[in-house]
Amino acid sequence: MLTASSDLISLARSQIILLNQTLGAGTSTMYLTEEVSGETPNLIEVVTYPTEAKMDAVDYPLFLLPAVDRKGLAKNSEITRQGRLVLPLIYEETIMGILTTDRQDRDWTEAEQMQVQQVANTLAIACALDRRCQWLEANQRRVEVEQRDFIATLLHQLRNPLTALRTFAQLLLKRIMPEDPNRKIITGILRETGHIQDLLVQAEQDAPIRLLKSSSSHQPLLPAAELDLDSIDLSPVLESVISAASAIAFDRRLNFNAQIPTQIPLVLANAAALREVLSNLVDNAIKYTPVRGSVRVGVNIDPISVQVIVQDTGMGIPELDLPRLFERNFRGRQAQGKILGTGLGLSIAQDLVKKMHGEIHVTSQIDRGSTFIVALKRAI
DSSP states (O other): OOOOOHHHHHHHHHHHHHHHHHHOOOOEEEEEEEOOTTSOOEEEEEEEESTTOOOOOOOOOGGGSOOBOTTSOBOOHHHHHTTEEEEEEEETTEEEEEEEEEOSSSOOOHHHHHHHHHHHHHHHHHHHHHHHHHHHHHHHHHHHHHHHHHHHHHHHHHHHHHHHHHHHHHHHHHHSOTTOTHHHHHHHHHHHHHHHHHHHHHHHHHHHHHHHHOOOTTOOOOSOSSOOOEEEOHHHHHHHHHHHHHHHHHHTTOEEEEEOOSOOOOEEEOHHHHHHHHHHHHHHHHHTSOTTOEEEEEEEEOSSEEEEEEEEOSSOOOTTTGGGTTSTTOOGGGGGSSSOOOSOHHHHHHHHHHHTTOEEEEEEETTTEEEEEEEEEBOO
């Protein structure tokens, strides 16, 4: 069903009031034309002024609408002689609507007809723009629905292979003796697949809708808009991150060193979100550190906060890139490198840290490495 936006209605009303005030028009009405397959187009009333007045229904078929000459004046003298002007709103050879106006006390002069035609031209352009905007909005909604359905389908299809992978790991774990060093690797696989399953559950709830509605280029992709914070023990989170990272670092021939105090005060945070943050930072440190380089994870404790430090001896970050480092999709110099990435990890990390009322800082030197510090409030 063809409709008119509030902006189009306001413009049409102002133009019709102008006819009344400047040319002494009696009643004026603007209609939109709606194409109906195989039938005469429908006329949809948009504005009538004065509002309490009602014009006689327009009963002119579109092919009998008054023709116009080069000046835009109606040639159908019978209509103008009756005191009514019926002008098609034409834009790019398409009739967008009809403007009707009458005046019973005197005939319309040629100059007045030209003024009415100018109003009709303005309304024709407005109708075309309004129709185009509505088409764009409808198309955008269609694309959003398609994208949402695609994401929902993809998330659902990820479940089966993930469940299979987790089942294989569980079966393998039963066949390995407790003292076997490979048991730690399989335990890591189970832990990481469990993490992915948790993320899928969150994503399937409402993330696709929320992500599609987000229009800000700085809004990172997150599994949750808000986080439930609690007093948590940092040690288990660090243990899981370090366990997975140390295996990757060993495979890439890096020196991995973790210096974690035996007693760490409770911090105000969300365990899943904090694990996401630290995994991102440690993964980046490993990714951008060359063979035989070093990655270190440490903890510093002060009276009001606990800082987790992730340090590497990698390629470093140019000084010009540092101010934009946490922007969504920003990769800076790394975009020209061979290491693949999306530019989302640090943006996600910063947003999660902010939601936990913490802070994240970075210092870096080219070819000497980078240091990221995540400062979390101590739980009261």
